[in-house]
Amino acid sequence: MITPNQEYYRRLITSEYRLAPKFNAMVRKMVGYNCQLDTSILKIVEMFDLDTATADQLDIIGACVGVSRDLTFEPTPAGRGEIICPSPTEMAKDSGEESIYMVYKTPRPSDLEEIDVICGYNPPDIEDAPLITDSVYRVMIKARIVQNVWEGNVLDLYEMWSNLFPENLGIQIQDLQDMSYNIVLVGEYTGLMRELIMHGYIIPKPEGVRINTLSFISTDGMPIFAYDYNTLNYSGYKSHWLQAKETE
Secondary structure, eight states: OOSSSSSHHHTTSSSSTOOOOHHHHHHHHHHHHHHHHHHHHHHHHTOHHHTTHHHHHHHHHHHHHHHOOOOOSSOOHHHHHOOOOOOOHHHHHHHHHHHSSOOOOOOOGGGGTSSOOOOOOOOHHHSOOSSHHHHHHHHHHHHHHHHHHHOOHHHHHHHHHHHHEEEEEEEEEEESSEEEEEEEEESOHHHHHHHHHHSSSSOOOTTEEEEEEEEEEOOOOOOETTTOOOOEEESSTSSSSOOOEOOO
16 A cells, blocks of 8 residues: 555545545545555564564574574584583682672482582573574574575675674685685684584585685684784784684
8 A cells, every 4th residue: 555544545535425424434444454454464574574583483484595493413512502610720719709600509309308408499591491592593594595695706705794793703715716715713603603603504615615624713803823924814923823623
């Protein structure tokens, strides 16, 4: 419809019927119905907007582009974000008024009720929180869209990457011109996002092209170590050294 304003359409009635109450009521009813229909359609479009969609709507979008919350690999404890207790040395240093560590209380065993143990209850969000949250799944969907439309141009990939991640999470690509390339990911990626990247969920890879080296590095603004280089991104021994992980 041109406008949801019912009076706009009523004013289009010819003079012959303009003062007919029943005809005017019929026009208002018909226009009102179509206005509600248009509003419902616009709400559906809004609910399936990738930047605002949640839960089931995201699942439907993911199915359309070809990616699911069900992963093809088992994330490591680091990727799952499991709680890791600090060492005794670290706990000894934690001597302030408030602990620097997040404290999660444990339930009291039923057969040890008379014994003095650490008691309490697990926060409910630990057991119920899904592994692939909406925010992570949204990045996976956008990455799959990039994989579906990317034509192999390195400059295009830089632009697509800037749309996927904030400025502090960057990518550097070295095209070796032999159907292979090296990738350096700069910034503090989460453990789960690192594993998604290593298992091919994020970075597009054309068929027949090999990723020789995939490296994660946090440079804190410093360049990456490289021989015979003195540029903004690569420099000598005072730079950050890479830790490479081979991919299949």
